[in-house]
Amino acid sequence: MNAVVKLLCAALASGTAFGLWTVFQFVYHQLTSPIRHLHGPKGTSWTYGNMRDIWNAENSVLHEEWVKQYGNTLKYKGFFNSDRLFTMDMRAINHVLTHSNDYEKPSQVRYNLSQILGEGLLFVEGSQHRQQRHIMNPAFGPAQIRGLTDIFLEKSLRLRDVLSSEIAKDPVGTTPSARIDIMPWLSRTTLDIIGLAGFNYNFDSLNANEKPNELNEAFSTMVDANQSLSILTILRARLPPLRILPNDRARRIQVARQSVELLQRIGNELLSDAKAAARASATEKGEIEKNSLHGRDLLSLLVKANMATNIPESQRLSDEDVLAQVPTFLVAGHETTSTAVTWALFAMTKAPEIQVKLREELLSVDTETPSMDELMALPYLDAVVRETLRVHSPVPNTLRFATKDDVIPIEKPYTDKYGVMHDSIRISKGDPIFIPILVPNRSTELWGPDAHEFMPERWQSIPEAVSHIPGVWGHLMSFLGGPRACIGYRFSLVEMKAILFTLVRAFEFELAVPVSEIGKKSTLVQRPVLRSDPNNKSQLPLLIQPYRRT
Ligand code: HEM
Numbered sequence: 001m002n003a004v005v006k007l008l009c010a011a012l013a014s015g016t017a018f019g020l021w022t023v024f025q026f027v028y029h030q031l032t033s034p035i036r037h038l039h040g041p042k043g044t045s046w047t048y049g050n051m052r053d054i055w056n057a058e059n060s061v062l063h064e065e066w067v068k069q070y071g072n073t074l075k076y077k078g079f080f081n082s083d084r085l086f087t088m089d090m091r092a093i094n095h096v097l098t099h100s101n102d103y104e105k106p107s108q109v110r111y112n113l114s115q116i117l118g119e120g121l122l123f124v125e126g127s128q129h130r131q132q133r134h135i136m137n138p139a140f141g142p143a144q145i146r147g148l149t150d151i152f153l154e155k156s157l158r159l160r161d162v163l164s165s166e167i168a169k170d171p172v173g174t175t176p177s178a179r180i181d182i183m184p185w186l187s188r189t190t191l192d193i194i195g196l197a198g199f200n201y202n203f204d205s206l207n208a209n210e211k212p213n214e215l216n217e218a219f220s221t222m223v224d225a226n227q228s229l230s231i232l233t234i235l236r237a238r239l240p241p242l243r244i245l246p247n248d249r250a251r252r253i254q255v256a257r258q259s260v261e262l263l264q265r266i267g268n269e270l271l272s273d274a275k276a277a278a279r280a281s282a283t284e285k286g287e288i289e290k291n292s293l294h295g296r297d298l299l300s301l302l303v304k305a306n307m308a309t310n311i312p313e314s315q316r317l318s319d320e321d322v323l324a325q326v327p328t329f330l331v332a333g334h335e336t337t338s339t340a341v342t343w344a345l346f347a348m349t350k351a352p353e354i355q356v357k358l359r360e361e362l363l364s365v366d367t368e369t370p371s372m373d374e375l376m377a378l379p380y381l382d383a384v385v386r387e388t389l390r391v392h393s394p395v396p397n398t399l400r401f402a403t404k405d406d407v408i409p410i411e412k413p414y415t416d417k418y419g420v421m422h423d424s425i426r427i428s429k430g431d432p433i434f435i436p437i438l439v440p441n442r443s444t445e446l447w448g449p450d451a452h453e454f455m456p457e458r459w460q461s462i463p464e465a466v467s468h469i470p471g472v473w474g475h476l477m478s479f480l481g482g483p484r485a486c487i488g489y490r491f492s493l494v495e496m497k498a499i500l501f502t503l504v505r506a507f508e509f510e511l512a513v514p515v516s517e518i519g520k521k522s523t524l525v526q527r528p529v530l531r532s533d534p535n536n537k538s539q540l541p542l543l544i545q546p547y548r549r550t
Helices: 003-032 051-056 061-070 090-098 107-117 126-140 142-169 182-199 214-225 231-238 240-244 248-280 298-307 319-333 335-350 352-363 372-376 379-391 456-460 464-468 489-506
Strands: 073-077 083-087 178-181 397-402 406-415 421-427 432-436 507-511 518-522 526-530 541-546
Touching (some): 051 061, 061 073, 083 421, 090 406, 090 432, 107 319, 126 142, 126 298, 142 178, 142 182, 142 372, 142 489, 142 541, 178 182, 182 298, 182 319, 182 335, 182 489, 182 541, 248 298, 319 335, 335 352, 335 379, 335 489, 352 507, 379 489, 489 507
Parallel strands (some): 083 432
Antiparallel strands (some): 073 083, 397 432, 406 421, 507 541, 518 526
16 A cells, blocks of 8 residues: 555544544534423424524514414524524523623634634634723724714715716606615625725725725625535534535635735735824823824724733734734624615615604704714614614624533523423533524514514613613614624714715605515525515615705
């Protein structure tokens, strides 16, 4: 036997041994985990369990049916019919979210994220997460977001002008209105905003004459690539040796990565500029103080916070860590906000009286560039944004894995499949836990019988029960809660308000298709699709016409 054959045999033997060990661990875990005793639906496929049903269901309908049938705490089936915990018990969810060291993101989610983002805030866990978050938090404070508001408005006004010229180019019939798929335009707007506000880079993708920006395309590719639920994709995430096999998703991610690499090169330059600016702002003694720095974009603020003399050396982030935040900001802060604004417009086409009432409030402001405080003081705009994030939360749910055996406290006792009553949930290391976002946001038990309806007026007086929802903002789960809650929620709220402020003042919106045509597709974010579109492309075709004051 020559050396090459020996090497191949050895590699095959170790691969087989690793595979068998993984299968043994998996089966052993399924046979011993305490969550196997919970009630719950049967898997509808051996490979996908209930996953396909979840992906195909719109909003939280399926989970709501399960809660009706099995109660607040149940199990459902994940890939290869493995058990996953689902609970609507607010005390239990709070426990999982606040103990973020004991409940981490699943390794396959982290693997997928790291493919694109490197080791930014979304990826890291434990002490590395605490360190990054500590340095990054100040950049997302109210004073910093106040300084970014004019960027949000500048890009919103640019979108308004582009839409106006699109309408002028392609009017429908005799009325000055046009059929426009608003999704890509909003996506370009939030890309341009996060470019400038995130790291002082002008993508300039809001340009009606240019083809879509390469980077914007790359990120849409990535979000779409994350939807493909093939067996190989699942196995690749679980069994690292299989990652050498090519597949379509990997190829598409590779394309996105090339753009990320381009971005990293740009990031390197931005980082050196930000560092130079921070050094230039040092005091005569050469000290850089965290609070004395007023760079505008998030990256500059982060660099300055990281270089501040009062930060101990051990807590500073490496250049690599700082650079990993650039694609992280892009992915976390771009499609999420554009999707939220898309749903707000959709909701207001379904309820034109809400659109009229909002427009009246917005037109009472006598400038097209209000300050953050002026925007935040508009009560109906606030209620529309809250109601959008409640009913159409862009991120519909998330997942965690237990890193140790634990006993999760609960508010309401539940009965297992043997009829035994429990006042806590026992969980073993490695158990997956589904964290619902849309289900509590739309729960009739918490919000009342009209919970599924879009009613901004409900925010004048919300039920006491929702105060138990452990979200970081607005009694909603939309930005999650605990130490891993969305760091960008203030950024996103002001950004959403600036875009809606500008668009609803300038245009009237109508759906260009019957409302029954609009479906929801769950991916990393929930986006609208046309039910009749065989390609399932995310889109929201609207008829848009300039608003003329009478
Ligand atoms: C409507 C808009 C947004 C929504 C609904 C949203 C939602 C969320 C959610 C649910 C998470 C937790 C994900 C998980 O742990 O599984 C998260 C995390 C995060 N978000 Fe947002 N987000 C939005 C906008 C933004 C913006 C504008 C930025 C940045 C400028 C941002 C940056 C981040 C980052 C960096 C994390 C990771 C935080 C950590 O793990 O410590 N997000 N977001």
